Amino acid sequence: MTAALTLALPKGRIAAPLADFLARPPLSLGAFEGRRLVADVPGKGLRLLLLKDFDVPTYVRRGAADLGIVGSDVLAEKECEDLPRPLEFPFGRCRFSLLAPAAGEPPPEGRALRVATKYGKLTRDFFEERGIAAEIVPLAGSVELAPRMKLADFVADLVDTGETMRANGLAEVEKIRDVAPQLIVNRGAIARRRREVFAFVGLLARMLGPDHS
Amino acid sequence: MIERRRGTLPAGTAAYVFEEATRRRTAEERIVEKLRAAGYREAMVPSADYLAPYVPHLGAREERELYRFVDRHGDTIALRADFTVAIARHLAPRLPADEETTRLFYRGEVLRGGGRDGSSAEFYQVGAELLGAGGAQAELEIVERCAESLEAAEAGAIWLVLSSVGALDACLFPLLGEPDTRDLAKAIRERRLQPVAEATAGLSPERREQVRRLVEGGITPDDPLLASLGTAGESLAAAARALSRRKACDVTIDLAETPSRSYYTGFFFSVFGQEGGEPIAGGGRYDELYAAFGKPRPAVGFSLGLEALVRS
Numbered sequence: 001m002t003a004a005l006t007l008a009l010p011k012g013r014i015a016a017p018l019a020d021f022l023a024r025p026p027l028s029l030g031a032f033e034g035r036r037l038v039a040d041v042p043g044k045g046l047r048l049l050l051l052k053d054f055d056v057p058t059y060v061r062r063g064a065a066d067l068g069i070v071g072s073d074v075l076a077e078k079e080c081e082d083l084p085r086p087l088e089f090p091f092g093r094c095r096f097s098l099l100a101p102a103a104g105e106p107p108p109e110g111r112a113l114r115v116a117t118k119y120g121k122l123t124r125d126f127f128e129e130r131g132i133a134a135e136i137v138p139l140a141g142s143v144e145l146a147p148r149m150k151l152a153d154f155v156a157d158l159v160d161t162g163e164t165m166r167a168n169g170l171a172e173v174e175k176i177r178d179v180a181p182q183l184i185v186n187r188g189a190i191a192r193r194r195r196e197v198f199a200f201v202g203l204l205a206r207m208l209g210p211d212h213s
Numbered sequence: 214m215i216e217r218r219r220g221t222l223p224a225g226t227a228a229y230v231f232e233e234a235t236r237r238r239t240a241e242e243r244i245v246e247k248l249r250a251a252g253y254r255e256a257m258v259p260s261a262d263y264l265a266p267y268v269p270h271l272g273a274r275e276e277r278e279l280y281r282f283v284d285r286h287g288d289t290i291a292l293r294a295d296f297t298v299a300i301a302r303h304l305a306p307r308l309p310a311d312e313e314t315t316r317l318f319y320r321g322e323v324l325r326g327g328g329r330d331g332s333s334a335e336f337y338q339v340g341a342e343l344l345g346a347g348g349a350q351a352e353l354e355i356v357e358r359c360a361e362s363l364e365a366a367e368a369g370a371i372w373l374v375l376s377s378v379g380a381l382d383a384c385l386f387p388l389l390g391e392p393d394t395r396d397l398a399k400a401i402r403e404r405r406l407q408p409v410a411e412a413t414a415g416l417s418p419e420r421r422e423q424v425r426r427l428v429e430g431g432i433t434p435d436d437p438l439l440a441s442l443g444t445a446g447e448s449l450a451a452a453a454r455a456l457s458r459r460k461a462c463d464v465t466i467d468l469a470e471t472p473s474r475s476y477y478t479g480f481f482f483s484v485f486g487q488e489g490g491e492p493i494a495g496g497g498r499y500d501e502l503y504a505a506f507g508k509p510r511p512a513v514g515f516s517l518g519l520e521a522l523v524r525s
Contacts, residue, residue: 060490061490061491062332062489062491063488063489063491085403085405086404087405087406087407088407186490186491187483187490187491187492188490188491188492189490190430191372191463191465191467191483191485192372192463192487194429194430194431194465198429205406
């Protein structure tokens with residue numbers, strides 16, 4: 001019997017719209033039950049892993065998962081944009097932006113700007129391209145709080161509806177890049193299981209509609 | 214003051230002792246024995262060298278992945294990240310003008326990249342090079358030596374993926390009928406279905422099917438796509454046919470593959486093992502490297518990383 005294809009799915013922001021998509025026929029995948037992090041899907045030849053989104057590229061690159069779904073923000077931050085990425089999904093899209101307090105004094109001149117973010121590499125690249133001195137304040141979450149607590153002058157983070165941003169007194173200064181979930185595949189899986197991998201990719205593409213296949 | 218860290222290792226490095234060390238050394242000795250028996254002689258090059266002679270042969274990623282430092286005399290030194298360029302630099306001045314072919318092998322550590330996602334930065338490589346021989350026969354010899362070496366290290370079943378620099382663009386030009394194929398070639402290399410579908414929407418179903426085969430990469434030796442590549446296509450087909458006779462060896466042609474080193478000029482290949490997302494071995498042709506060091510001659514080689522082979 002052929003081993004199942006392993007698909008790494010992210011927890012977090014895109015988990016809900018992704019679960020809705022994967023529940024559509026003909027794939028018709030059910031939700032993860034309880035606190036399980038791995039689930040075999042009978043009759044589909046699939047094993048699902050539930051991971052933190054920043055871990056999905058690591059699992060896929062190192063071959064612990066054949067395929068994965070993760071935001072383009074995470075792929076770029078983890079320097080994994082070289083992984084084959086056959087599909088981009090139309091749901092869960094947002095933008096990665098530079099945010100600043102909507103009201104208040106501009107940051108003082110004469111020192112590097114302080115920018116709080118979960119995305120150290122993307123933020124550093126953005127300021128370096130513009131030749132602006134910036135000090136990155138790495139945070140794991142609740143980054144919108146940083147300007148209010150004088151930890152940073154700016155925030156670089158994902159903006160979807162903008163509700164969280166506005167609720168924390170921030171405004172969008174500049175969009176850094178668009179973000180969309182991507183299907184990624186490891187090169188070993190393509191070499192070893194080319195037909196199965198592209199059959200699965202084709203199935204997802206057909207589920208997305210005629211523009212995607 | 215020197216920072217003292219005692220319990221951990223620098224990112225991407227590892228120590229091996231006892232059984233693990235024995236397994237690695239045994240695999241290395243078996244590979245070396247095979248290469249010696251096939252007429253390959255050992256070359257040794259320094260593990261650190263001046264950076265400057267290497268810069269013209271580094272792509273952006275390769276340069277970013279280097280470990281470098283300024284020595285006591287103010288010179289920039291790079292730790293060995295790759296044997297091929299180091300061997301060309303040190304061997305070229307000593308190569309006799311009249312020697313037709315040179316077969317050599319090497320072994321030792323290289324340090325490059327790694328770290329951010331816990332991936333390795335230090336690799337123990339064994340590799341072989343065939344200098345002074347152009348053409349498909351030399352390429353086949355090197356892939357055969359690579360497959361034999363993996364067999365000697367008891368790597369198990371392998372998946373060989375053959376490709377050629379420039380072949381994808383050469384296929385796309387007649388399919389699209391326009392000279393600028395760069396955007397489509399990039400989308401195919403990234404295997405991105407949506408931009409490929411958009412760019413080929415106006416093509417006939419037959420041509421779209423050919424592009425699909427380029428994206429998915431399972432090209433057989435009889436595929437008419439190879440005919441548009443001339444000699445390069447014939448060489449790929451001949452190598453695929455010859456190599457498919459090996460036991461426990463799956464062979465395919467995939468023109469969407471990206472060469473692992475920027476100095477490859479034509480044929481290149483990757484080898485995948487039974488597990489893992491990255492190749493366990495690879496190689497290719499680099500016909501311009503020796504000219505840069507004053508001794509022009511065709512060259513083809515392979516290297517494999519012992520870590521991936523004997524990982525417990």
